[in-house]
Amino acid sequence: MSGPSPAPSLLRIPFTEGTIRYRARWIFPVTSPPLESATIEIVGGRVAAIHTRHEPRAIDLCNTALIPGLVNAHTHLEFSGLAAPLGPAAPFPDWIQSVVTHRNTRTLGIAELVSTGWGESVANGVTALGEIATDDLIFGAAARCGFRGVVFRELLGFSPDRIDAQWEVARHHLEAARELQNPALSGGLSPHAPYSVHPRLFERLVELAIAESAPVAMHLAETRDELELLSQGTGTFRRLLESFGIWRDDVLARGSRPLDYLRILARAPRSLVVHGNYLAADEIEFLAGQPQVTVVYCPRTHAYFGHSPHPWREMLRRGIPVALGTDSRASNPDLSLWGEVMFLRRKVTDFPPDKLLEMATGAGARALGMKESGAIAVGALAEIACVPLKGDATEAYCHLLSP
Numbered sequence: 261m262s263g264p265s266p267a268p269s270l271l272r273i274p275f276t277e278g279t280i281r282y283r284a285r286w287i288f289p290v291t292s293p294p295l296e297s298a299t300i301e302i303v304g305g306r307v308a309a310i311h312t313r314h315e316p317r318a319i320d321l322c323n324t325a326l327i328p329g330l331v332n333a334h335t336h337l338e339f340s341g342l343a344a345p346l347g348p349a350a351p352f353p354d355w356i357q358s359v360v361t362h363r364n365t366r367t368l369g370i371a372e373l374v375s376t377g378w379g380e381s382v383a384n385g386v387t388a389l390g391e392i393a394t395d396d397l398i399f400g401a402a403a404r405c406g407f408r409g410v411v412f413r414e415l416l417g418f419s420p421d422r423i424d425a426q427w428e429v430a431r432h433h434l435e436a437a438r439e440l441q442n443p444a445l446s447g448g449l450s451p452h453a454p455y456s457v458h459p460r461l462f463e464r465l466v467e468l469a470i471a472e473s474a475p476v477a478m479h480l481a482e483t484r485d486e487l488e489l490l491s492q493g494t495g496t497f498r499r500l501l502e503s504f505g506i507w508r509d510d511v512l513a514r515g516s517r518p519l520d521y522l523r524i525l526a527r528a529p530r531s532l533v534v535h536g537n538y539l540a541a542d543e544i545e546f547l548a549g550q551p552q553v554t555v556v557y558c559p560r561t562h563a564y565f566g567h568s569p570h571p572w573r574e575m576l577r578r579g580i581p582v583a584l585g586t587d588s589r590a591s592n593p594d595l596s597l598w599g600e601v602m603f604l605r606r607k608v609t610d611f612p613p614d615k616l617l618e619m620a621t622g623a624g625a626r627a628l629g630m631k632e633s634g635a636i637a638v639g640a641l642a643e644i645a646c647v648p649l650k651g652d653a654t655e656a657y658c659h660l661l662s663p
Contacts, residue, residue, distance in 0.1 A: 265662045267598045268385030268645035270329055279303050281318035285649055286325040286656050289636040290614075290621050294656040300326060302642045309638060321646060325660050327617065328635050329387025329643035330597045331409075331624030334477070334534050334556040334585030336392045340377030341368045342589040349565050349591075352483045353500035359590055363394070371401035377595055378405045384596040385645035390477065390532065390556070390585065390628050392450050396429075399436055402445055410628045411437070412450035412477045415457060415465060418506050423461040430465055434472045446629070448475040453482065454521060455489055455497045458511055462524065469528045475629060476525060477532040477556075481518040481539045483567075490516040519543045526550045532627055534558075534585070536575075537567045544571060547580045554581040554627035557619075559600045559607075561587035573608070576615065583623035606663045613657035 273280060280302050287298040287310060299318045301309040339346075339362070346358040374391075381389060388409040391402070398411055413433035417426040430449050437447025451457040451465045462478075469476045481487070488495035493512055501507035518536075522543055525531040529552065533539075536555045539547070547553055557572045572582050584600045586592050593599075601620050605613065625634025632641045649659050 265602065265650070265660060266648045267596060268327060268330070268647040270382055270385055270387060271326070271642075271644040271646045273302060273305070273642055273644070279308065281315055282321055282326065283315060283318040284321045284324045284326045284646070286659060287636060288325060288327045288617060288656070288660065290328055290618055291635045291637055294660075296656065300636065300642075300644070305642055307636060307638050307640050307642050310636060323649045325647040325649055326636065327385075327645050327647060327660070328621040329633065329645050330385045330620050331388045331583070331622075331628065331630070331634055332381060332386050332586055332595070332597045333390045333532060333554070333583035333624040333627050334392070334558060334587060335377070335381075335389055335595060336588035336590065337374045337377030337389075338363070338370065338394060339588040339590040340373045340380065340595070341366065344589075345564060345592060346590045351496050352485055352565065353496045355565075355591075356500065362590070370395040370397050371404070374398065374401040374407065375405040378402075378407050380595045381597070384594075384598050385647075386595075386597055387643040387645070388625065388628060388630055388633055390448075390624070392477065396433070396436075399440060399445070399447075403440065403442060408444040409630070410446050410448045410475060412448040412475070414450045414452050415461065416452050417461050418456055418458055418501065418511060419508060420458055420460070420511075423458055423464065426461055427464050427468065430468055434468070434474055448477060450477045453479040453486070454512070454516070454518075455486055455501065459513075462521070466524050466528050473529050475530040475532065475627075476528040477534055478521065478525060479534045480521055480525075480536060481533075481543070482535040482537055483565075484538060487517070487538055490518070517543075519546060522546055522550075522553070526553055528552075530554075530627065530629055532556050532583075535562070537562060537570055539571060544575060544578060544580065547575070548578040551579070551581065554583050554623065556583050556585045556627070558585045558587040558592070559603050560593070561591040563603075564591050573611070581623055581627065582619055583627045584620045585624075602661070602663065605661045609663070613661050616661070617657075
């Protein structure tokens with residue numbers, strides 16, 4: 261075997277009223293051990309059976325592996341037009357300034373950016389996304405390109421006078437999602453981060469999410485600068501907010517910390533802690549008792565900013581759900597979730613590969629509330645990705661995840 265495993269591509273299953281069968285060298289259900297020389301049967305777009313019996317009517321996919329379609333739990337498709345990440349990577353507030361400048365000067369419309377980003381994702385085996393949107397036109401653009409997943413509306417409002425208006429934006433977003441009546445596309449809320457959302461606005465948005473049974477995603481404990489701002493009201497983030505003319509000394513109580521936000525997020529029916537790079541031991545302890553909260557780890561973005569080692573392995577050991585995301589092309593060279601998987605595969609060679617695959621499939625599906633995705637199981641949607649295999653390895657995961 262030579263070279264890394266190729267990226268998966270979604271299996272294009274033709275419409276038929278009968279049963280369609282595929283045979284592959286390996287099938288990885290994720291919820292159960294892999295099956296060698298196995299066949300999957302599909303009826304009406306759903307998995308009807310998986311077995312290792314000889315089936316002469318099956319389409320032979322030869323030396324390939326079938327896995328569930330990947331689920332990217334966190335991305336920002338508005339940056340899909342970038343050819344390279346924005347800089348500088350440090351200090352982080354300077355990168356945020358670059359993001360703001362890009363938003364104000366980009367020439368491509370949201371429809372083209374969403375279509376481009378979704379197309380890149382699908383081409384790399386992704387079947388669903390957790391998208392953070394800043395534009396009210398997102399639902400129309402998403403529906404036209406076949407997007408599947410959750411669109412979280414980003415809410416920004418550090419000043420008290422923005423609370424009511426941003427709450428109304430959030431309400432309208434969830435209402436628009438309901439009116440679509442599209443089972444593949446739903447709405448959520450994303451109070452952006454502690455340094456960009458007034459605490460009262462944050463509480464009201466979570467209350468709205470509870471009332472509407474909507475998920476919440478928030479960037480939290482992403483940098484040490486954020487921790488300093490919460491704790492002391494000082495540092496580079498304060499200077500950034502002052503440059504924007506929105507700093508208010510009375511907004512953040514001194515001694516605040518991510519735990520204060522986690523306690524509120526945990527009240528939502530489902531919530532995603534995006535990044536969580538610098539969560540403290542007692543904050544991880546808190547999350548261990550909150551199975552409805554998923555931490556979304558974006559490995560290559562984490563590396564781009566040069567953060568300290570992420571506690572994702574400790575989180576998994578404590579039973580905390582951890583899903584993978586790509587973040588965006590503003591901090592990542594591409595939108596390949598498989599790229600995140602293989603990055604970790606090379607970096608932590610002792611980590612169980614079955615759990616790594618689960619982080620890229622089932623964990624993300626559960627975080628987004630997509631109960632019929634994330635696994636190859638009888639009754640589940642037939643959202644299946646096909647991975648070409650190299651060589652003739654006899655151990656399933658060595659074959660699938662060759663670094």
